[in-house]
Amino acid sequence: MYQEERLEAIIDYLRTEKRISIEQICSIYQVSRDTARRDLVKLEEIKAVIRTRGGAILPSAHHKIRDYTNRLKHVSAEKERIGKKAASLILSGDRVILDSSTTVQACAESLSEEDCTVITNSIHQAGILAGKRGIQIHLLGGELQKEHGFLYGSAVLDKLANYHVEKAFIGLVGISEHGLTIAHEEDGMVKRRMLKQAEQVIILADHSKMEITDFFKFADLSEIDIVITDREPSENMMTVLEKNHVELLIADTEETG
Structure with missing residues (x-):
């Protein structure tokens, strides 16, 4: 390790x-x-x-x-499994949004050189995908949050409003019966716009994010379609997801090969 x-x-x-x-x-x-x-x-x-x-x-x-x-420069084994599972949902010809979270970064790293289009506000995701020949990259311009490497602000929100994609892959700090939350409002505002532009919203959240509520709520559970995680949540969380018609995908250890 x-x-x-x-x-x-x-x-x-x-x-x-x-x-x-x-x-x-x-x-x-x-x-x-x-x-x-x-x-x-x-x-x-x-x-x-x-x-x-x-x-x-x-x-x-x-x-x-x-x-x-x-x-962290290296994502955990749990995030690697979740990222690989998420990448398997991206098909040739898809247009997708990838946000700036480290779990979504694991998705970008696992993505094969499919003929697809990726829209992102993350300079890290863009850098990873730049080495994959079959992928077209649209990097959203705006104010740079230097510590975390994501772009935000009105320019990002305005640009996002013009896109329509098949799938959006979103990371977060907490998911609970109270909704989807993040630590920073500016990050949350971008995520809120991202999910509104997608036909299918896919949340990437390892087990430590379950039943956690953080500072800024950017969406209700009813606004998402799929949650990919690394282990089965508690019975209470399973009930909450089912109530909101959210499909649960578990990335097993076999996902890392």
Whole structure:
């Protein structure tokens, strides 16, 4: 496991358990105590955790974790599986929207050189797709959010309004009975416009996003068609999805080959 993958795994563990010890890191991820300490030092440097005597806890500002996760160069195994499953839904001739999330980035990385057209507001997605010969890329121009590499603002929204696509692939921070949410309003406004321009809206969300409600709501569950995730949600979440006629796709371990 690469360090970036392990750091994200530690963050996922903390989201559930709230604290982790050096011993637990060594046991769970099969690393030495020195490696475990270095991991926690790295996470503390970017303010993703608060180090304690013998371990770490989450900071009170939970959005810091999401900021770091979005900066990881390597997506997790769960996101890779979800991205590959999403890419399999893109057919030759399709016109699709890809947003700026890291899970959707995994979709872009898995996309074969199909004859398709991609509209995106992500400079990362555009860069990945530029090396795939069969794909036409429309990069939406606007104000650049430097830390996360996405374009936003009125110019992006106005341009999006002129497109009609078969599918939109959207990432998020939380999905719950309260709807689809994201940490930043400017990002949410773009996602809201993206899903309105698509015949089919496909949400990419790993298990850590289930039953989470964040700062800005950009859509209701009734506005989406499919959720792709890496494991079966809770019974309550399954009921909520069924009530809103949302189809659930599970990306199994076989998806990564």
